[in-house]
Amino acid sequence: MTLFIGKRNQCFSFDAFVLLVLEYSVFLSFYPKTTVMVVNYWKLKQCFKELVLSALMVAVYAASTVIYGWSLFFTLLTALLPGTKSLLKPKVVAITGASTGIGEAIAYEYAKQKVRLILIARNQNKLQTVSSKCRQLGAVDVEIASIDVSKTEDLINFFEDRTEQSPIDLFIANAGMVVETTPLIPDNKCETIVNTNILGAIAGADTVFRAMHRRRRGGQIAVVSSIYGFMGVPDVIYYDLTKAALLSYARDLRTLGKASNIHVSVICPGLILTNMTESLNVAEFFYTKPAVIASHIRKGLEANLPVIGMPWFQFVTAFVLSSLPPMLHSFARDRMLDVYNAIKPSKTYQ
Incomplete structure (x- = not known):
């Protein structure tokens, strides 16, 4: 050669x-x-x-x-390696996408800490089920709201009214969706994914951020991105786009919030065993259970970590590869995708 x-x-x-x-x-x-x-x-x-x-x-x-x-x-x-010293102990925690997956697991994790919960998702019945279990686990109070986060006006109005009544100490922008999407797939749902993953998260975080700034008592916001925000795969190109955007947004918001004592973290999960990831056709070995990462997330937020990533081997791999010089990055990415395509069933798009 x-x-x-x-x-x-x-x-x-x-x-x-x-x-x-x-x-x-x-x-x-x-x-x-x-x-x-x-x-x-x-x-x-x-x-x-x-x-x-x-x-x-x-x-x-x-x-x-x-x-x-x-x-x-x-x-x-x-x-x-989250620190053992707990710095932040919220009393009121709001979570979007709380009816399933990581959001549901985070709700259970904070219920054990005996906090007040505000759970937001589209499915009212699932929210009621999660709410009942949170009360059993020790939550002081649980409020539920059936809202589609892609309808940003509804979400903004809810948080404006809610923060007028009482403050929110921790907001976790978790709601999101992933489907196999490329420009070659008809009806690739690009607009839906962007509205849900980016605009929905930003609408909630911005509204709560302004409320925390007005009350001058600080607070905490966590934005759920993904390791795909560092380095994704072409089969979910629009999902990769949204998670990279949230990664950048959360980092900048953390800097903006320092003057007001508002702590912002970005959560970058890898492959988590949820209904949302079932369509990805990846071996179960690579997945982590939601309860495991929920505990890791809570400890990371208590320690006010800027970035919380798990499973560690997936996070480290994505972070390091994204940090390589352009030529090495391109080469490493091509080799990684060769392996990915070899283990994933091939598909033909018309």
């Missing part, structure tokens, strides 16, 4: 050369029999000016690597 390295007007770009050598080292680990054509080093002499600029770029890369390496280490450490 012939490898052309950064050729530009018969010159070699040194920064591209360095990155490609790193990439090709990884490539050889997968394909050890691959051969490389010898590079004509004398051509580098024709590019002195370019090499000087490239050397500066390498210095910048090195400095960025040190800074980003520390950031990566700190983020992984805080995401995977």
Whole structure:
């Protein structure tokens, strides 16, 4: 196999050369029999000016690597090892998407802490069932509201009225949906997914954020994103889009909230065993039970972690791969998708 390295007007770009050598080292680990054509080093002499600029770029890369390496280490450490000291103990917790899956598990987890719960979802009957169990587990009071979060006006009106009556200490924007969606699938539900996952979450979080800011007593908001926000797969392209948007939104909101003592965290679950993930056709080994991640989420929120990720091996993999330089990222992503496509049933779109 012939490898052309950064050729530009018969010159070699040194920064591209360095990155490609790193990439090709990884490539050889997968394909050890691959051969490389010898590079004509004398051509580098024709590019002195370019090499000087490239050397500066390498210095910048090195400095960025040190800074980003520390950031990566700190983020992984805080995401995977929640502190034992509890900093935040909410008394009133509101959860969207609380009738099933992660939202239901989080409701049970906080019910055990004897808090007041506000549970929001579309299905009234399921909400009543979850509400009864929360009371059995010890919740002081449970209020339910049947609201479709994609209808943002209804959600905004509810939270404006509710926060006028009494404050909410913790709001968890959990409601979301995932279906197999690509531009090749007719009726791919892109608008529905965006309205539910992004606009619904932002409508609720923004309204509660403003209420917390007005009362000047602080509070806490958690936005449920996903490891797919770091690095997704093409079969759920619009879901990936929404989770990446929420990841960015929550990070910025955390910075905005510091002046008002409003703590914001982003939750990045991996594959969780819920009704929503049944359609993904992934081996059960990769899934985690909702009750397990609910406990992890509560402890992470009590410790005010910026990012809460679980299962840890899925979170670390997605985070690290998304942090690679562009060329390595593209290569690693292609190899990962090769494996993904090999284990997933193939489909043909008309």
